[in-house]
Every structure is written in structure tokens, then in C-alpha cells.
Amino acid sequence: MATTTINPVRAVNLTPGAQDHVSLKTWISVLGVLLGCFMAVLDIIITNSSLRDIAGTLAASSDEISWVPTSYLVAEIVTIPLTSWLSAAFSLKKYLLVNSILFVFFSVCCGQAHSLELMILFRVLQGFTGGVLIPLSFNVILTYLPPAKQPIGMAMFSVTAVFAPAIGPLIGGWLTDNYGWPFVFYINIIPGALLIAAVWFTMEKQPMNLSLLKKGDWWGILTMAIGLAAFEIVLEDGNRKDWFGDPGIVKLAWIAAIFIPSFIIIELRKKDPLLDLRLFARRNFGFGSFINLILGVGLYGVVFILPLYLGQIHGYDALQIGEVIIWLGLPQLLVIPLVPKLMKHFDARIIIGVGILFFGGSSFFTSDLDSNFAGLQFHIPLIFRALGQPLIMVPLSSVSTAGMAKGRESGSASALFNMMRNIGGSIGIAGLSTLLSVRERFHSARIGESVSIYSSAVQERLQQSATYFMSQGSDPSSAHMRAIGAVGGAVRRQAFLLAYSDCFLALGCVLLSSAFALFFMKRARLSGAVGGH
Numbered sequence: 001m002a003t004t005t006i007n008p009v010r011a012v013n014l015t016p017g018a019q020d021h022v023s024l025k026t027w028i029s030v031l032g033v034l035l036g037c038f039m040a041v042l043d044i045i046i047t048n049s050s051l052r053d054i055a056g057t058l059a060a061s062s063d064e065i066s067w068v069p070t071s072y073l074v075a076e077i078v079t080i081p082l083t084s085w086l087s088a089a090f091s092l093k094k095y096l097l098v099n100s101i102l103f104v105f106f107s108v109c110c111g112q113a114h115s116l117e118l119m120i121l122f123r124v125l126q127g128f129t130g131g132v133l134i135p136l137s138f139n140v141i142l143t144y145l146p147p148a149k150q151p152i153g154m155a156m157f158s159v160t161a162v163f164a165p166a167i168g169p170l171i172g173g174w175l176t177d178n179y180g181w182p183f184v185f186y187i188n189i190i191p192g193a194l195l196i197a198a199v200w201f202t203m204e205k206q207p208m209n210l211s212l213l214k215k216g217d218w219w220g221i222l223t224m225a226i227g228l229a230a231f232e233i234v235l236e237d238g239n240r241k242d243w244f245g246d247p248g249i250v251k252l253a254w255i256a257a258i259f260i261p262s263f264i265i266i267e268l269r270k271k272d273p274l275l276d277l278r279l280f281a282r283r284n285f286g287f288g289s290f291i292n293l294i295l296g297v298g299l300y301g302v303v304f305i306l307p308l309y310l311g312q313i314h315g316y317d318a319l320q321i322g323e324v325i326i327w328l329g330l331p332q333l334l335v336i337p338l339v340p341k342l343m344k345h346f347d348a349r350i351i352i353g354v355g356i357l358f359f360g361g362s363s364f365f366t367s368d369l370d371s372n373f374a375g376l377q378f379h380i381p382l383i384f385r386a387l388g389q390p391l392i393m394v395p396l397s398s399v400s401t402a403g404m405a406k407g408r409e410s411g412s413a414s415a416l417f418n419m420m421r422n423i424g425g426s427i428g429i430a431g432l433s434t435l436l437s438v439r440e441r442f443h444s445a446r447i448g449e450s451v452s453i454y455s456s457a458v459q460e461r462l463q464q465s466a467t468y469f470m471s472q473g474s475d476p477s478s479a480h481m482r483a484i485g486a487v488g489g490a491v492r493r494q495a496f497l498l499a500y501s502d503c504f505l506a507l508g509c510v511l512l513s514s515a516f517a518l519f520f521m522k523r524a525r526l527s528g529a530v531g532g533h
Contacts, residue, residue, distance in 0.1 A: 022149050025202050032198025033140050034156050035191050036100060036133035041164040042171070043107075043130055043188070044073055044425075045303055049172035049318035050181040057181070060116045070236040071120045073426065075127025076134070077232050078225050080419045081275050083135045084411030089213050091206040096136065096199045103129040104192035111182030133195075134160075139414040142401060151340030151398060158336060158393035161421065165303045166329030166386070170322025177319050220266045220274040227259030232423075235430040239437060276412040279404075285413065287517040288400025289420045291352070294514035295392055296424025297431070298359055301507055302328065302385065304429045305436070306378070309500045313493065314374045324375045324382070331386035339394040348395035349518045355391025356515045358384050363508030369501045371493075399521065432503050439502045443495035 047054070047069050055065040087095040106126040113119040137160065141153035175183040230252040241249050267273040280286040303325065310316040310324060342351055362384035366373070397417070404413050 022145060026144055028198050029202040030140055030144055030153060032195050033133065033137040034160055036195040037137035038160040038164050039188050039191050040130035040133040041160050042168050045165045045168035046172040046184050048307065049169045049322065050176040050184050053176055053181040058116045058119060064116055066240065067120050068123055071123040072127040074229050074232040075124045076131035077228050077419065077422055079128045079131035080135050081224060081415045082221065083132050084139065084415055085212065085274060087136060089209055091208045093199060093203040093206055097196065099129045099132040100192060100196050100199060104188055107185045107188040111185035135414040135418045138418060139410055142404065142410040142414065151343050151394065154394045154397045155336045155339055157397065158390050162299060162389040162393055163329045163332050165299055166325055169307060170326045173318030173322040217270060217274040220263060220270065223259045223263035223266060224274065227256050227263050231256040231260060232426055235426040238430055239433040275415055279413055279416060284402060284521050285400050287521050288396055289417060290517050291396055291514045292417055293420045293424035294511060296421035297428030298507060298511045300425030301428030301432050305432050305503050313496060324378055327379050327382040328386050331383050332390050335387055336390045339390050343395055347523055348399045349521055349523065351391050351395045353515055353518050355388040356511060358388030359392060360508050360511030363504045363511065367501050367505035367508065369497050371497065435503055435506060436499050439499035440495050443498040444492060447491050447495055
């Protein structure tokens with residue numbers, strides 16, 4: 001069902017006899033959908049720099065405003081597996097056009113929202129339409145481009161997957177500071193218009209196949225949507241609500257625990273499933289998807305934890321944070337064009353291993369933070385990360401999907417591969433958020449044991465602080481209380497420094513551990529420079 005697709009190669013008149021030749025019309029189609037994918041990934045992270053401003057306008061609390069990014073991500077996760085099936089039913093061109101137009105429309109609606117309820121509604125609809133653009137761009141690369149040209153397509157796809165999260169905070173912060181938070185949504189208008197034009201003028205009309213809707217794997221769709229949505233909400237809201245200490249989180253966890261296994265059983269037993277989960281049994285795709293899951297942990301985990309650190313410890317604003325994180329993105333633009341050439345001369349598994357070493361190893365540069373470790377000190381670690389990410393993303397996509405048949409298998413492979421990365425991102429954010437809280441409490445307790453109010457060093461520090469506050473006009477009693485507060489704040493700040501160090505250390509260990517999967521992957525036979533199909 002979902003794995004039955006209309007071969008979009010026909011839409012650009014790319015015949016099998018064309019072999020390695022790719023027409024300008026085809027490249028415009030590929031670039032158009034990749035631009036849409038870039039927007040969809042960017043919108044996952046771009047609002048993070050503006051949440052405080054959005055909360056102020058919509059009169060929302062810090063817990064309530066967290067639904068602005070969460071609702072989009074949950075909707076995107078749910079819609080990705082449906083994309084292949086629906087694009088086959090409604091035809092690729094019509095499905096792309098309608099969703100592209102609606103994505104731009106709902107983006108404008110988000111910028112116009114004047115209540116939290118409307119904002120969440122429009123973000124959900126934006127996620128449903130934007131999520132379509134991610135797997136279709138991956139699928140178009142596998143079906144439009146011949147094997148020898150696919151490394152170029154995968155390299156461009158990696159820009160959307162790894163560069164968009166890096167540049168998102170800078171764009172979001174700059175737009176919010178200079179024009180206001182609605183423009184983080186209005187920014188989709190121009191690239192959205194280019195995407196619509198590319199699809200409209202380069203793809204020929206294709207017949208719809210609405211009979212596929214009658215054969216729909218409806219039980220699979222229902223169990224997947226409920227299970228994944230519940231699982232995502234648990235991950236996104238768990239730490240804020242004390243995980244299983246909250247009855248709502250417990251209920252959602254039970255729902256996910258029931259519906260996700262039910263979905264897996266249904267898909268494995270069905271002849272024409274929504275998603276062909278049997279693809280995971282293929283060694284390269286299974287282990288490649290695992291690495292992609294861990295890659296998602298690293299991609300979104302870094303972009304989550306670093307802004308928190310810079311904002312909380314050093315008081316950086318959104319624009320300053322973006323100016324630091326941009327170093328995670330810019331170097332990639334220099335590396336990405338070189339990766340297809342490297343794949344012609346080296347085993348893709350070796351390239352991936354080097355990428356994991358760079359990406360994971362860079363976290364150890366930031367695993368021993370002190371109060372002076374700020375923006376400039378992050379440039380070297382971020383550059384190493386930026387060098388590693390394309391070395392993982394491009395060859396991993398090619399090796400994992402090598403040998404996949406166009407159409408039926410590539411549709412499921414695209415959905416599963418992209419879904420794994422997004423789920424990894426949610427796991428990474430939830431895990432780091434929880435680890436930060438747990439380790440901060442641990443270090444506060446340990447430091448507190450050695451910081452006694454009866455200690456001579458502490459008494460001397462209190463006296464110095466009290467003298468300073470009295471010189472600022474405080475009376476002796478309030479100056480003493482403020483001095484105690486200052487010492488407590490210093491203890492908590494040091495505890496957070498150690499907790500952030502632990503988070504970066506854990507991130508590095510998790511990323512490096514994914515390299516073991518490479519030992520179980522087979523060397524893919526690449527036609528030209530990419531995984532043969």
C-alpha cells in the first residue's frame with residue numbers, strides 16, 4: 001500500500017536509457033523538493049530562539065509555550081510514514097503542490113496567531129504538511145537520479161538535515177530581534193513560492209490512484225499515529241512533568257507501550273503494509289538506521305544543550321547564541337561537496353567511521369567546562385562536529401539504501417530512515433534534559449557538603465559579599481541575606497557547569513558507541529559513486 005508509488009522519474013522524462021545523464025529539468029525538481037525539506041527541518045528548531053517572545057505575546061507559561069515546537073515535531077513524526085502511500089494515491093505532483101501551498105499558508109497563520117490554542121493548532125497543521133517534504137525529497141533522490149549522481153543528491157540532502165538545525169537559532173534570533181517573532185514563520189513564504197514553482201513547472205501531471213485509499217492499512221495507520229504521538233509527547237514533556245511521577249505521562253507511556261508493538265505486529269503480518277518494517281532485517285539498512293538514530297541524538301542534542309548552556313551560564317541572547325552555533329553549519333558547506341569524491345576512492349564505512357570520530361570526539365573538548373568557557377572556546381569543537389556530520393550523513397544514506405528497488409522499497413526506506421533520525425532527536429533532547437536535571441542535583445548536593453556556613457572560607461566570603469552589598473545601600477541584615485544567596489547561587493552555578501560537562505561527555509560516548517554498528521555492515525557495491533539500485 002504505502003510502498004506502492006508512482007515512479008516520479010516519468011515526471012521529468014528520465015528514461016532508463018538516459019543512464020547517468022540528468023537533465024536540467026530533473027535538477028530543478030530535485031533542488032525544489034530539497035528546498036522544501038530544508039524549510040521543514042528548519043522549522044523544527046527555528047522557534048527555539050523566539051519562545052520567550054512568543055510566550056509574552058500569547059500570555060503563555062514556560063510549560064505551555066513548549067508545545068509550540070513539540071506540536072510541530074509530533075505532527076511531523078506522524079505524517080512522515082504516510083507520505084509514500086498518499087503521494088501514490090493522489091499523485092506526486094498534486095500531493096507536493098497541495099502540501100507545499102498549505103505549508104506556506106499555515107506558516108503565515110502561525111505568525112498571525114493571537115492565542116496559544118490557535119498557535120498549537122496551526123503548528124500541528126504546519127507539521128503535517130511540512131513533514132511530507134522530508135521523506136519525499138529523500139525518495140526523489142533515490143528515484144529521479146541515476147546511481148552515479150546519487151552521492152550529489154545525498155550531499156545536498158545532508159545540507160537540509162544537518163545545516164538547517166545549525167543555522168536555525170541564528171536565523172530565529174536575528175529575525176526576532178530585528179523584525180519580531182512572526183517573521184520566523186513568514187520566512188517560509190519566499191522559499192515556499194520557489195518550491196511551488198519548481199513542482200508546478202518541472203513535473204508533468206500524473207493520474208491519481210484513489211483505489212489505494214480503499215486498500216489502506218487503516219489499522220496500521222491508527223496504531224502508528226496514536227503510538228508515535230504518545231511516545232513523542234512522553235519524550236518532549238517527560239522531564240518537565242517529573243516523568244512517571246505525573247499521571248498524564250504514565251497514561252501516555254502505557255498508550256505508547258500498547259499501540260507501538262501493535263503497529264509492529266500488524267505491519268509484519270500484512271502483505272502490503274503501511275511501512276515495510278522487514279527492511280530493518282537487511283543488514284545495512286538495519287544498522288544504518290541505528291546509526292541514523294544516534295546521529296539524530298547528536299544533531300538535535302547539541303543544538304538543544306548548547307543554547308541552554310550559553311544562555312544560563314553566560315547570559316547570551318538569542319542572536320549571540322546563533323552566532324556561536326553557526327560554526328556548526330558553515331564548515332559543512334565546504335566539506336559536503338567533497339564527500340561524493342571521497343566515496344569514489346574509499347570504503348563508505350571508513351568515511352562514516354571518521355565522521356563519527358570527529359562528531360563524537362568533539363564532545364570531549366567540551367566535557368570539562370569552567371566559568372570562562374564561552375563562545376570563542378566552542379568554535380574548535382563545533383568545527384570538528386561540522387567536519388564529521390557530512391562524513392556520516394552522505395555515505396550512510398547511500399550504504400543503507402544500496403540495493404533498494406525504486407518505488408516500492410525506496411518509499412518505505414525513505415520514511416523509515418528519516419523517521420529514525422527525528423525520533424533520535426527527540427530521544428536526545430529528552431535524555432539530555434533529564435541528565436542535566438539529575439546531575440545538577442547530584443553536584444549541588446556534593447558541593448553543598450563541603451560548603452558549610454561554619455567554614456572559615458565561607459565566613460570570609462560572606463563577609464566580603466555583605467560588605468559589598470552594604471556599600472550598595474543595603475542594611476546589614478539584608479546584606480547578610482543577599483550574601484548567603486550569592487554563595488548559594490555560586491554553588492548552583494558550579495553544579496550546572498559540572499552537569500553540562502556531564503551532558504557533553506555522555507553525548508560523546510553515545511555517538512562514538514554507534515561506530516560499532518559499522519563492523520556489522522557489509523561493504524556496499526556502489527555503482528559509480530553511490531549505492532547501486
